Amino acid sequence: MYKPFDLNGRKALVTGGNGGIGLGMASALLQAGADVAIWGSNAEKTTSAVAKLQAEGGTVHGFVCDVGDEQMVQATLATTVEALGGLDACFANAGVSSAPVPIADMSAEEFRRVQRVNVDGVFYTFKEATKVMQQHGTGGSLIATASTAAVEGAARNSHYGASKGAVTSYVRALAVELARFQIRVNSILPGWITTDMTARAMADERFANNVMPRIPARRWGTIEDFGGIAVYLMSDASSYTTGEQFIIDGGYTKF
Numbered sequence: 001m002y003k004p005f006d007l008n009g010r011k012a013l014v015t016g017g018n019g020g021i022g023l024g025m026a027s028a029l030l031q032a033g034a035d036v037a038i039w040g041s042n043a044e045k046t047t048s049a050v051a052k053l054q055a056e057g058g059t060v061h062g063f064v065c066d067v068g069d070e071q072m073v074q075a076t077l078a079t080t081v082e083a084l085g086g087l088d089a090c091f092a093n094a095g096v097s098s099a100p101v102p103i104a105d106m107s108a109e110e111f112r113r114v115q116r117v118n119v120d121g122v123f124y125t126f127k128e129a130t131k132v133m134q135q136h137g138t139g140g141s142l143i144a145t146a147s148t149a150a151v152e153g154a155a156r157n158s159h160y161g162a163s164k165g166a167v168t169s170y171v172r173a174l175a176v177e178l179a180r181f182q183i184r185v186n187s188i189l190p191g192w193i194t195t196d197m198t199a200r201a202m203a204d205e206r207f208a209n210n211v212m213p214r215i216p217a218r219r220w221g222t223i224e225d226f227g228g229i230a231v232y233l234m235s236d237a238s239s240y241t242t243g244e245q246f247i248i249d250g251g252y253t254k255f
Helices: 020-031 043-055 070-084 108-136 158-181 205-214 223-234
Strands: 011-015 035-040 060-064 089-092 140-145 183-190 245-248
Touching: 011 020, 011 070, 011 108, 020 035, 020 043, 020 089, 020 223, 035 043, 035 070, 043 060, 060 070, 070 108, 089 108, 089 223, 108 140, 108 158, 108 183, 140 158, 140 223, 158 183, 183 223, 223 245
Parallel strands: 011 035, 011 089, 035 060, 089 140, 140 183, 183 245
Antiparallel strands: none
């Protein structure tokens, strides 16, 4: 029987796992047999997500963490590993977006706000996860959630595109650096997915009418569309896959 996708006994951390794509990935990992910890910056939302996941069955832990705070990441990662009893995969999924801002009107503060979470947060999280995986000596999988904004021109969203482009480059560098430790590193690039982060844009009729015809799949993505890639990248099925970026967008960037 082919069992490379079996995650029984594996331990996973999903930052930003209290909603959206992160919640969808955490749910799939649980169903595949993994023990999961989720992080979120909102305590109430995180508690609610833990309850939802626990109702699906499996072992779930929830922690409040601002991934843009290095000391908080260090402390929470240590607590997470203790609770899980190890760490086999780390999904650096937490991120922030912004209302469209023309470059001429963008403040340095707004640019840095986005980089703080989307870039610094991935750096802090992967740095601590790498330490654990190297110390344990059993390898592991690091997965960052980027965006199709990393590979296309995101007009009036240059700060967001810059942050996600940085993540994909960072992933490629780490993939080469960490392969000798049996740690593989990959990124996921979502297209237009129905989440709280995209709700405002999708509610705009003009936006929807312009974007939907460009999606060959003729639908918005859902958080469930990320379960398969999450399980794959944590499992032994991806043991020879590293440094790649997986675009999940219904064909949007191909049309």
